[in-house]
Amino acid sequence: MLKATSVKDALRAAAPAPEILVNGWVRTRRDSKAFSFIELNDGSSLKNLQVIADATLPGYAELMPQITTGAALAVTGELVASKGQGQTWEVKASELTVVGKADATYPLQKKGHSMEFLREIAHLRPRANLFGAVFRVRSRLAYAVHQFYQDRGFVYVHTPLITASDCEGAGELFRVSTLDPLNPPKTEDGAVDYGQDFFARPTYLTVSGQLEAEVFACAMGKVYTFGPTFRAENSNTSRHASEFWMIEPEMAFTDLVGNMDLAEEFVKYLIADVREHCADDLALFGKFVDKGLDERLAFVLERPFQRVSYTEAIAIIEASGKAWEHPVKWGDNLQSEHERYLAEEHCKCPVTVYNYPKEIKPFYMRLNDDQKTVTAMDVLVPGIGEIVGGSQREERLDVLEANMERHGLSKADYGWYLDLRRYGSVPHAGFGLGFERMLMFVTGMANIRDVIPFARTPGNAAF
């Protein structure tokens, strides 16, 4: 049997071919009296392959009504230079097989679907041009993540998805349990006895692999994780999902500046890689999703990211003279409107904000000499906001213990984490980059639910 050629390969052929086999799904069909044009797509590229089905084909009259939008086809024929405008190559079919029919109820049409409607048919939307493009870019972006770190000598670490610790001391967790919810074992005082649960303790889906990544950074120097993460927050926004992917590099012998350097280099690398390898798909986003996309990506690549300390950021916001919905003073969290102002109006490019007040940041961030701020850093990008959050970690045992006490955390639960500071402790730093938020940034897609194959959000786990 003839080995199949992808649409992508057929379209970039160097020469005609006497016989090729192409498999795919019908995007549309246009009929002439003597022949039909069939647009075939197999997901390998944005562009379709035009198939010419001549009326003299065996079974033509019976075949044509089955060749409807959505039907799966196997086409054997000659790859020839197109006689028409608009495409270089086309296939003149010698044999057409309808592998799977699609009747008139097939939901995808040739034009104009809303993102909301496509979200409801998440099992079919990868067949739409836009979503094919999104998920090809997603695949390439994931590859580029690994390439970036592997090229730089980072070791890929698989941190656990099931955890007994709430890594960040914040955020709500999904409980993992095999206890009977209707009749759980109880302790003498009436509480659920998790000692009898599967792991003999309460366990959850991880919200971050950071603490475990620190373990490996303090053994192998430079490591990264790349995997799914779970947050049971009741967040209903265009940039939050209950299940998302995150990349978390962690580096020993590295301080806050080295951390910011890596984050900025990483973001730029990903943009450059996708621009180089997904040009057709990005052009589609530039045309239909975000007219200014290419210009903005080019701009981000050309310029160094701005860096402002939290204290400077507060001064910038106060000096803006804007009427803020939430006025800020030193010590407050930056609101979304402030972050947007910094990235979109004041700097007009990604901006890294660092050295936040210790009161608004987690226990593991390193205390600065001013005793008031910690080495937190957030990368804010126009249109999305926070895309990276990280810090230099507190490597001094006594200071870390004091921080934990201040945050009301039990030292006993973090014995292994404290051990890293007892034995060969070193300055180290890392961050988390939201994979989907990065994908939103490079594609211009406005909603995180549209860059995840099957999005999980509060109240929605269909498919």
Add this chain to the structure above:
RNA sequence: UGCUCGGUAGCUCAGUGGCAGAGCAGGUGACUGUUAAUCACUUGGUCGGUGGUUCGAAUCCGCCCCGGGGAGCCA
């Protein structure tokens, strides 16, 4: 979770107290190396659900469900 805007044909939407509509998709026919093809005709409705106001409700009011936007939490 609170704020706000929506839910009308398969899809996108108009209709805002008085006969349920358009474009696209689907069907039929014509025409054409077409390419979001074109032209003519045509099928298609629990107006999100429920209760109320009214002679009369898609339209006004209450409650519920679902979706969007922005907010908080964060990546």
